[in-house]
Structures are given as C-alpha cells and as structure tokens.
Amino acid sequence: MEPLFTPEQLAEIHAYHLPHYVRAAVSPFARFALLALMLGVLVRPLFRMATAAAAGLERRFGVLRTAPVSRAFFSAMDRLWGESGWGAAVIFALMTDLFVKLVYAPVDIWFAYTLEHQHGMSNYTPAAFARDMLKGHLLGGVAIAALVIGLYGLARRTRHWWWVLGVPVALLMLVSSALDTYRGRLYFEQEPLPPGPLRTRMTELMAQADIPFSDVLVEKTSVASRRIQAYFAGQGPTRAIVLNDVILQELSEDEVLAAVAHEAGHVHEQKWPGRIASSLAVVALLFAIDRMLRVAAARGWFGTSRFADIRTLPLLSLLLSLVLLLGAPIAGAFSREREREADRFALNLTHDVDAFRRMLVKAARVNKMDPDPPRWVVLKGMSHPPVGERLADLPTP
Numbered sequence: 001m002e003p004l005f006t007p008e009q010l011a012e013i014h015a016y017h018l019p020h021y022v023r024a025a026v027s028p029f030a031r032f033a034l035l036a037l038m039l040g041v042l043v044r045p046l047f048r049m050a051t052a053a054a055a056g057l058e059r060r061f062g063v064l065r066t067a068p069v070s071r072a073f074f075s076a077m078d079r080l081w082g083e084s085g086w087g088a089a090v091i092f093a094l095m096t097d098l099f100v101k102l103v104y105a106p107v108d109i110w111f112a113y114t115l116e117h118q119h120g121m122s123n124y125t126p127a128a129f130a131r132d133m134l135k136g137h138l139l140g141g142v143a144i145a146a147l148v149i150g151l152y153g154l155a156r157r158t159r160h161w162w163w164v165l166g167v168p169v170a171l172l173m174l175v176s177s178a179l180d181t182y183r184g185r186l187y188f189e190q191e192p193l194p195p196g197p198l199r200t201r202m203t204e205l206m207a208q209a210d211i212p213f214s215d216v217l218v219e220k221t222s223v224a225s226r227r228i229q230a231y232f233a234g235q236g237p238t239r240a241i242v243l244n245d246v247i248l249q250e251l252s253e254d255e256v257l258a259a260v261a262h263e264a265g266h267v268h269e270q271k272w273p274g275r276i277a278s279s280l281a282v283v284a285l286l287f288a289i290d291r292m293l294r295v296a297a298a299r300g301w302f303g304t305s306r307f308a309d310i311r312t313l314p315l316l317s318l319l320l321s322l323v324l325l326l327g328a329p330i331a332g333a334f335s336r337e338r339e340r341e342a343d344r345f346a347l348n349l350t351h352d353v354d355a356f357r358r359m360l361v362k363a364a365r366v367n368k369m370d371p372d373p374p375r376w377v378v379l380k381g382m383s384h385p386p387v388g389e390r391l392a393d394l395p396t397p
Contacts, residue, residue: 265342328381
C-alpha cells in the first residue's frame with residue numbers, strides 16, 4: 001500500500017500543524033492570565049465605564065421607557081432583572097467580551113485566515129471572512145446579553161435559581177440537536193442533492209442501516225474552506241444528511257458512501273446517557289456558580305455590593321474555563337472511542353474496506369491531517385483518533 005503522505009506532503013502538514021500545537025500548549029495559560037488581569041485590574045474601571053454609559057443612554061433615550069411600544073420591553077426587562085440597572089450589567093458584559101475579543105483578534109485572524117491561506121486550506125476573501133467573523137461576534141453578543149439577564153436576573157429574584165434555570169436548560173439540551181439542520185444555514189447555503197445514483201445508493205444504504213432521514217443536503221462550504229466534511233444534522237423529522245460540496249468534488253461515490261456510513265454510526269450511538277450526564281453537569285455547574293456568587297458577595301470581591309453582582313462575570317468565565325480544561329481529556333477519550341465504533345459500524349454496513357481506506361487517505365490529504373500528532377495533543381482532548389491509527393485498525397481486505 002502506498003504511503004499516506006509523500007515526504008514533501010508530510011513536511012507541509014507538520015509546518016501547518018506546528019503553530020496549532022504551540023497554541024494548544026500556550027492557550028490555557030494565556031486565557032487564565034487574561035482573566036486574572038481582568039479580575040485584578042480591569043473589573044472596577046470597566047464597571048464604572050458601563051455604569052456611566054448606561055446613565056448617558058438613559059438621559060438621551062429615556063423617553064423610550066414611556067413610549068407606547070417600547071415601554072412594554074423596558075417594563076419586562078426591569079421585571080426580569082428585579083430592579084433597574086440591567087442596562088449597565090449588559091453593557092459591562094459586552095465590554096468585557098469585547099476586550100477579550102480585541103486581545104485575541106490578531107491571533108484569531110492569523111490562525112483562521114492567514115495560516116489557512118498560506119497552506120491552501122481557505123477560499124475566504126477578506127470581505128467574506130470579516131462578514132462571517134462579525135456575524136459570529138454579533139450572535140455571541142446576543143447570547144451574552146441573554147445570559148446576563150437570564151442567569152443574573154433570575155439569581156437576584158429566586159434563592160434556588162440554579163435549579164429553576166438548570167432544569168429547563170437541561171431539558172432543552174436533550175432536544176436541541178433537532179435544530180442542528182438549521183444552524184449551518186446561518187453561514188452557508190444548502191440545497192438538496194440532485195436525484196442520481198449517489199442519492200439512490202445513499203437512500204438504500206440508510207434503509208439498510210434503519211436510519212430514517214428527511215433529505216440529503218449539499219452545503220456550499222467551498223466559498224470558505226477546502227476541507228472535506230459530511231455529517232448528520234437534526235433528529236427525528238428534522239434529521240438530514242449533509243455533504244459539503246468539497247467532498248463531492250474530491251471523493252468517488254463509494255468513498256462518499258463510506259464517509260456517510262461512518263456518520264451513520266454516530267446516529268446509532270447510545271446518546272441518552274451522554275445527554276443526561278451533560279444535563280446533570282449543567283445543573284451541578286450552576287450550583288457551583290451559586291456558591292461562588294454567594295462567597296463573592298459576602299467578601300466583597302471586585303467591589304461587589306450584593307449577591308449576583310455583574311462584576312463577578314469574569315470569575316464565572318474563569319470557572320468555566322477551568323471546567324472545560326479539566327474535562328477536555330475525558331470528553332476527548334470518550335469521543336475518540338465513539339469514532340472508532342463509528343468506523344467499525346461503517347465497515348459492517350458497507351463491507352467495503354478498500355473504499356473506507358481510500359476515503360480516509362483522501363480526507364487526510366485534503367484536510368492535511370497529521371497522521372501521528374504528539375501524544376499530549378491527543379490526550380489533551382482530540383475528538384478523533386489520529387488518522388494513522390484509524391488506518392492501522394482497518395482489517396486487511
């Protein structure tokens with residue numbers, strides 16, 4: 001069997017991945033240092049600026065509080081927050097988020113745009129990249145504002161807020177994957193795969209796997225990336241097979257079917273134990289946040305004057321970062337085992353080892369996968385086994 005990569009291709013892959021490995025090693029320390037700086041130095045001045053900005057907006061646009069249409073919105077927000085002052089809290093949260101994004105912006109842009117172009121992995125134009133980056137930041141800002149009003153507002157009004165908030169959030173997590181079919185459309189156009197041999201064979205394969213689906217969609221990601229991608233999105237009546245246009249250009253029909261068969265293995269996974277565990281973890285995290293907010297209020301950390309003071313928001317970010325850092329190796333280990341199970345499922349479904357091997361090889365070459373990454377990178381939380389291991393695990397045809 002021919003080598004997975006030529007020496008020249010392997011050198012290119014190592015050059016591409018080395019900055020990512022350096023970033024993976026440095027990023028946790030940089031993140032904690034930035035949050036420590038914010039907590040130790042920046043919380044108080046940023047809060048004063050947010051309070052002043054909210055007061056200025058109140059003076060200038062205070063008439064909206066009594067206008068026939070907008071007064072209902074302001075009244076609802078005051079009730080959610082429990083008192084006035086939610087505007088300063090939202091502004092403070094957005095300012096802290098903006099500060100972090102500005103600090104990370106040069107690095108993020110270099111990795112997501114410059115490095116990708118240097119190694120031929122991106123088709124983004126500067127304008128399209130800026131548009132999608134701005135879109136992501138705007139959606140993030142909306143999410144942060146909702147978090148501030150929902151979490152801090154409820155905590156101010158209800159003693160057992162973590163339970164009141166945690167249960168519906170946990171239930172929502174159990175069914176949220178039904179919306180996955182629509183999330184991709186925020187960034188890329190999707191259209192049904194035209195009728196033809198591939199669609200027919202895919203439908204027959206899914207019938208054999210006993211997986212109902214609503215459609216096969218082609219996601220036009222080539223405007224941004226040259227990577228191969230296939231996945232199932234949604235669940236129940238919203239489940240769809242999503243192929244990006246790159247995979248249709250790079251792989252043969254047999255190889256596309258091998259990729260879809262692998263993704264079908266994930267559909268048959270026992271998802272409920274993981275979903276239930278994740279939901280319970282969310283409730284436990286909210287309880288830990290409640291304890292931390294009470295300690296911060298009792299000791300007056302960062303100038304806090306009461307329970308659920310918005311000035312503790314960077315402290316919550318620090319806690320979440322620590323939880324994610326500690327949980328990543330465990331989550332990665334489970335994820336890699338699920339990927340191995342999906343490989344085995346695909347082979348049992350198609351009985352075509354050769355097509356599966358060719359699919360992995362082509363995907364590795366197109367996506368510039370490192371066949372043998374440093375072990376610490378794998379253990380830190382890689383979601384997939386290295387492609388070299390996956391190929392080695394394949395039975396001899």
